[in-house]
Amino acid sequence: MxxxxxxxxxxxxxxxxxxxxxxxxxxxxxxxxxxxxxxxxxxxxxxxxxxxxxxxxxxxxxxxxxxxxxxxxxxxxxxxxxxxxxxxxxxxxxxxxxxxxxxxxxxxxxxxxxxxxxxxxxxxxxxxxxxxxxxxxxxxxxxxxxxxxxGTTVDRLPVYDRSWLNPRRPPRCEFEHWGLDFVPIPTHRRGFTINPVDVDPSEITNMLVRYSTDYIRKLKAEVNNKYTTFETLLGHLWRKITIARGLQDCDLTMVRVSVNGRTRLKPPVPNEFFGNLVLNAYPKANVKLLITGGLAAAASIVHEAILEIDQRYFQSFMDFGELYGEEELVPAYDVDGIVLSPILEADSWVRLRFQEVDFGGGGGLRGFLPTWVPFEGLVMLLPGLGEEGGIDAFVTLIAEHAKLLRQISHSLD
CATH class of the missing domain: 3.30.559.10 (Chloramphenicol acetyltransferase-like domain)
Incomplete structure (x- = not known):
């Protein structure tokens, strides 16, 4: 059945x-x-x-x-x-x-x-x-x-209750979800012209940039500890990747930042809710201002954009689903091609539970990594598993841009 x-x-x-x-x-x-x-x-x-x-x-x-x-x-x-x-x-x-x-x-x-x-x-x-x-x-x-x-008890079984995801009656969209979230996409998307780049996937490389706890502490000192570790490190990487990509001063750049809705909905949804409950924040900036403004400005842009994806935004998105759920919906990023520049997609797995995976036997977890990804413009923050801890940044770029990023990834200017 x-x-x-x-x-x-x-x-x-x-x-x-x-x-x-x-x-x-x-x-x-x-x-x-x-x-x-x-x-x-x-x-x-x-x-x-x-x-x-x-x-x-x-x-x-x-x-x-x-x-x-x-x-x-x-x-x-x-x-x-x-x-x-x-x-x-x-x-x-x-x-x-x-x-x-x-x-x-x-x-x-x-x-x-x-x-x-x-x-x-x-x-x-x-x-x-x-x-x-x-x-x-x-x-x-x-x-x-x-x-x-x-042989131990499963401490957190998955939750399938969807009562948190109900639309309002009547549903109403307080935000514009066509365009940034779902296609159709107009020719110019709030100042961003989407021109898919035709490159051979072999020209795209994946790299791991390791940031020690001590280095992250220095970054946070640069912003007077005003922003979270994620906001600070992403602001740093956004600036360095923008330089490595060789974008023009007048270009606009944007990051699609994954935002977990479990803690943003009211009442909060348990972390064990099984399915998808993530939307994107969209920090964006002029390239010249992003670079000259320094780390504090970049982290602030990321911070403010994430704040906007709150309970109201998630509720508006659920209402959008009620109004348009019978249509064929295609996420905007599914039509970008394999090169995202001048856009980045950023996610953090640091606070998830992957580093807790332990099947026993005594050997222990020695490595955790996404597979090789043939797409340019991805940033994933992973928990560092070495003795020094820290955070590993998994980044995908055109090979020549990746080479430059390796040279400047730990520069504090």
């Missing part, structure tokens, strides 16, 4: 693709049998991950179909003839794509690959469709899976 779970407006705002991540664990690690047994148990708490995307004629919108034919998760077991230590610390590389099933044209919403190294080390590569779960949700899944394998 099939059950249809309509996608929320937040699910439909998420990218229509799989997100792939890698966890590296030093030996000793649990056996594959133990991992798969734990996966079969935990997945009963996360049924939408083993459904399939479809369309609900009764609700007249896209949905996840549970039960019936299809569905399930794809699991691959692989062996690697080299030592895990040869790849630690994990660095972005096209070879990482061999450690997880292909996210392109995937049939299953959840894919897992268990990679056993010669030394007994383990890399778990997994992909999940973004329309089913955001980063907060997937961190809940991975932590729950690891707890079951360790």
């Amino acid at each position: 099939e059950t249809q779970v309509p996608l929320t407006i937040f699910d439909r705002f998420a990218s229509n693709l799989h997100i792939a991540v890698l966890f590296a664990f030093a030996a000793p690690t649990p056996s594959n049998d133990a991992l798969l047994d734990g996966l079969s148990k935990v997945i009963t708490h996360f049924p939408t991950l083993i459904g399939r995307l479809g369309y609900s004629s009764s609700h007249r919108r896209p949905c996840v179909i549970l039960g019936g034919d299809g569905g399930g998760a794809l699991v691959v077991e692989a062996t690697v003839s080299s030592e895990l230590s040869d790849y630690l610390p994990l660095e972005p590389s096209p070879e990482l794509q061999l450690l997880h099933p292909s996210p392109f044209d995937a049939v299953h919403l959840l894919q897992v690959q268990l990679n056993r190294f010669k030394c007994g080390g383990l890399v778990i590569g997994a992909t999940a469709h973004h329309r089913v779960a955001d980063g907060q949700s997937m961190s809940t899944f991975f932590v729950s899976w690891s707890q079951i394998v360790r």
